[in-house]
Amino acid sequence: xxxxxxxxxxxxxxxxxxxxxxxxxxxxxxxxxxxxxxxxxxxxxxxxxxxxxxxxxxxxxxxxxxxxxxxxxxxxxxxxxxxxxxxxxxxxxxxxxxxxxxxxxxxxxxxxxxxxxxxxxxxxxxxxxxxxxxxxxxxxxxxxxxxxxxxxxxxxxxxxxxxxxxxxxxxxxxxxxxxxxxxxxxxxxxxxxxxxxxxxxxxxxxxxxxxxxxxxxxxxxxxxxxxxxxxxxxxxxxxxxxxxxxx
Numbered sequence: 217x218x219x220x221x222x223x224x225x226x227x228x229x230x231x232x233x234x235x236x237x238x239x240x241x242x243x244x245x246x247x248x249x250x251x252x253x254x255x256x257x258x259x260x261x262x263x264x265x266x267x268x269x270x271x272x273x274x275x276x277x278x279x280x281x282x283x284x285x286x287x288x289x290x291x292x293x294x295x296x297x298x299x300x301x302x303x304x305x306x307x308x309x310x311x312x313x314x315x316x317x318x319x320x321x322x323x324x325x326x327x328x329x330x331x332x333x334x335x336x337x338x339x340x341x342x343x344x345x346x347x348x349x350x351x352x353x354x355x356x357x358x359x360x361x362x363x364x365x366x367x368x369x370x371x372x373x374x375x376x377x378x379x380x381x382x383x384x385x386x387x388x389x390x391x392x393x394x395x396x397x398x399x400x401x402x403x404x405x406x407x408x409x410x411x412x413x414x415x416x417x418x419x420x421x422x423x424x425x426x427x428x429x430x431x432x433x434x435x436x437x438x439x440x441x442x443x444x445x446x447x448x449x450x451x452x453x454x455x456x457x458x459x460x461x462x463x
Contacts, residue, residue, distance in 0.1 A: 242346035242362045248388045249336045254418035257460075258337045261416060265458040267329055274330050275463055285326045298323045333420065333455060336381070336390055343367040349380070352439050354392065358385045361439075378435060389419070394438045404428055406438050406447055416460035423453040 262275040271286040280300050287294040295306040303323040305312045314322070331338050339346065349361040359382035366377070382392040394406040406428075409421040426447035433441060441447055 240348060240360055242348040245348070245360050245362055245383050245388065246336055246339045246346060249383055249390060250340065252388050252419075253336055254414075257417045258334060260463060261418065262461045262463050263334075263418065263459070264461075265333065265420075266456040267333075267454070272326075272329055272333070274334070283326050283330045285329070296322055296326050298326050332423075332453070335393070339364060339381075349436075351385070352382065354382060354439055354443060357391070359383055359391070360385060380435060380438070382439065392439065392442070394435060396435045404433055404435050404438055405450075406442055407453070408442070411454075415458050418460050420455055420458055422455060424449055425451045425453055 259276050262273065264271060264273040266272070269288075271288075273284040273286070275282050283298040285296040287296075292308055295309075297304050297306070303314075303319045303326075305314055305322060338344075343366050345365045345367065347363045347365075349363050352359050352361045362381045362383065364379040364381065377395055377397050379393060379395040381390045383389065384391050389412075391409050392407065393409075394404060396402065396404045404427065406426040407423040408426070409423055411422040413420055426442065427450050428438065428441055429446050429448050438447075
């Protein structure tokens with residue numbers, strides 16, 4: 217009898233190991249998604265696009281990330297330039313002195329647009345913490361759900377915000393994301409990706425931007441609220457005239 221039980225026990229052990237191996241972790245999900253979205257092409261190419269009548273440009277110089285925004289006002293051009301260590305504003309090529317409070321404000325504004333335009337690439341930055349939250353179904357599609365938080369050091373002024381990403385189990389691409397914020401009374405946002413296109417190997421999407429209809433919504437339940445049509449469409453986030461060129 218004992219001899220008969222041994223093969224059965226071995227089969228159960230192997231089955232359990234296979235089940236463990238099939239369970240994904242947040243890091244592997246994000247790594248796979250970045251590869252499918254463009255991978256190292258984000259670093260090898262200069263990207264530019266227009267968003268709400270402003271031009272945004274990003275590229276790398278000696279491994280340092282450079283983010284730029286250009287605003288055109290009549291005959292004037294305002295150029296905001298953010299590096300890993302500094303922020304500068306120019307008006308018609310003249311450097312404009314700014315107090316630290318305005319530098320921080322403008323730098324965060326520039327960084328935010330570039331951050332969302334390149335997702336999921338930024339999710340492997342040093343200050344990012346990732347946690348696998350299980351699976352969730354939205355519109356009859358199965359997703360891996362990942363929570364993202366940030367360290368205070370290197371996480372920016374909004375380091376205490378929490379993000380959720382829904383990665384399509386078949387494509388490993390993020391079809392939805394949500395986040396909470398604490399400025400101006402706080403709240404949540406939910407974004408639905410659409411108009412996916414690849415330009416020179418890099419994935420770009422536009423978003424429908426939603427907020428909960430009622431107050432006191434939990435970020436962890438916002439996918440369910442979207443399913444139940446309990447979100448209001450606030451705006452559309454659309455990138456135009458995208459160009460991807462080799463550095």
